[in-house]
Amino acid sequence: RPLISQQREAHQCFTGIRFLYAHKDELHSLSRDIWSNPELAGNEKHAHDRLVRFFSQDQTWTVQSHYKLPTAFKASWGPVSGGVGDPVLNVGFLCEYDALPGIGHACGHNLIAEVGAAAAVGLKAALENQTELPVPVKITVLGTPAEEELGGKIELINAGAFADIDLVFMAHPAQQDASFHPCIIIEEMLVKYYGKASHAAAYPWEGVNALDAAVLAYSNISVLRQQLKPDWRIHGIIKHGGEKPNIIPAYTELEFYLRTPLLKDLCDLKAKAEACFRAAAGATGCQVEITSPTPTYYNILPNATLASLYESNGKALGIHFPEQPTSFCGSTDFGNVSFIVPGIHPFFYICTDALNHTEEYTEAAGAEKAQLYTLRTAKALSMTAVDVVCCPDLLKKVRDDFRLAKLKQK
Numbered sequence: 540r541p542l543i544s545q546q547r548e549a550h551q552c553f554t555g556i557r558f559l560y561a562h563k564d565e566l567h568s569l570s571r572d573i574w575s576n577p578e579l580a581g582n583e584k585h586a587h588d589r590l591v592r593f594f595s596q597d598q599t600w601t602v603q604s605h606y607k608l609p610t611a612f613k614a615s616w617g618p619v620s621g622g623v624g625d626p627v628l629n630v631g632f633l634c635e636y637d638a639l640p641g642i643g644h645a646c647g648h649n650l651i652a653e654v655g656a657a658a659a660v661g662l663k664a665a666l667e668n669q670t671e672l673p674v675p676v677k678i679t680v681l682g683t684p685a686e687e688e689l690g691g692k693i694e695l696i697n698a699g700a701f702a703d704i705d706l707v708f709m710a711h712p713a714q715q716d717a718s719f720h721p722c723i724i725i726e727e728m729l730v731k732y733y734g735k736a737s738h739a740a741a742y743p744w745e746g747v748n749a750l751d752a753a754v755l756a757y758s759n760i761s762v763l764r765q766q767l768k769p770d771w772r773i774h775g776i777i778k779h780g781g782e783k784p785n786i787i788p789a790y791t792e793l794e795f796y797l798r799t800p801l802l803k804d805l806c807d808l809k810a811k812a813e814a815c816f817r818a819a820a821g822a823t824g825c826q827v828e829i830t831s832p833t834p835t836y837y838n839i840l841p842n843a844t845l846a847s848l849y850e851s852n853g854k855a856l857g858i859h860f861p862e863q864p865t866s867f868c869g870s871t872d873f874g875n876v877s878f879i880v881p882g883i884h885p886f887f888y889i890c891t892d893a894l895n896h897t898e899e900y901t902e903a904a905g906a907e908k909a910q911l912y913t914l915r916t917a918k919a920l921s922m923t924a925v926d927v928v929c930c931p932d933l934l935k936k937v938r939d940d941f942r943l944a945k946l947k948q949k
């Protein structure tokens with residue numbers, strides 16, 4: 540690229556970084572407030588209102604609260620630069636903000652909200668007053684609730700919220716920095732056993748024990764696990780196990796998560812798991828009902844160009860990317876987004892060795908020392924967005940990677 544374009548781009552990045560540095564306390568207070576008021580999937584009212592206020596205070600953002608879902612929102616800015624009538628490039632940033640039952644922000648979604656908001660306002664600062672961008676650029680921030688459960692992004696996809704977005708950026712706290720980690724497919728299974736109550740001492744022979752069915756189901760799955768491929772996962776809990784020791788349980792409920800890297804493997808795993816659940820019903824004489832209450836979360840599609848840009852920008856900011864990042868074997872509804880819009884979902888270190896979904900991670904996600912890493916991640920995302928909006932060749936490569944990654948899934 541001509542030197543003049545590179546210099547202009549470097550200047551834009553610098554402006555974005557300086558803006559984020561100047562607003563670091565405000566950004567920390569945003570995530571700290573969300574962290575102090577943890578809310579479960581679909582109930583993130585406080586976080587929603589806080590983020591809506593954050594964007595509304597700058598009147599250049601157009602903010603839609605309760606956008607398509609009660610606790611989702613949309614904030615849009617632009618378009619800026621480009622010729623009148625030119626197609627607009629709409630750059631999306633995602634904020635998650637749901638917490639976990641009992642342990643608060645143990646997955647650091649308060650920091651995801653901060654990263655998404657910070658990267659968006661950083662990009663806006665970088666692009667403001669630009670008159671020579673190759674295409675007009677618009678920024679859209681989507682508040683995407685209910686990642687830990689329900690699949691808020693999938694509902695937003697189905698409601699058309701991603702239809703006009705061209706690129707999508709978010710980042711997730713973990714144990715290490717990684718520009719890409721695949722995240723695997725997940726399907727939930729809810730299993731209900733119906734038996735018959737009876738006095739457990741006086742007339743046990745009259746009862747049909749739904750807890751026995753649940754225990755057998757749990758054991759069947761544990762035995763099955765020995766024969767599964769190393770990268771498949773199946774794990775669950777007994778959600779309802781009866782009322783009282785002297786009442787033979789007439790009803791029990793289990794919730795299981797099934798995960799595989801490939802969709803075709805998920806079908807095999809589902810069939811094996813169902814056989815385990817039905818066998819437990821047969822052995823105990825219970826009726827069984829098996830459902831999948833939430834939509835399937837897909838694996839994340841890689842985008843090699845975005846990942847390599849993110850790594851270069853991250854390294855320039857001091858981020859260390861291990862050669863072989865240890866695997867984070869979780870799942871996310873961002874996977875579904877990655878199938879419809881080119882995007883990136885890097886992971887970032889937050890100055891702790893604690894593991895996600897533990898109380899120690901909750902502590903770390905609210906700590907001051909996570910801030911340097913969180914804002915550095917936001918800066919790397921903004922810089923990556925600047926690279927793509929300033930260089931049509933890169934945008935083309937990003938789109939080519941997206942098409943190729945989808946083809947490889949078939």
Ligand SMILES: NCCC[C@H](NC(=O)CCN)C(=O)O
Pocket residue numbers: 646686687688689725727868869870871
């Ligand atoms: N019911 C969906 C669970 C998703 C959950 N996601 C994560 O832990 C990663 C991001 N929060 C999971 O168990 O993988």
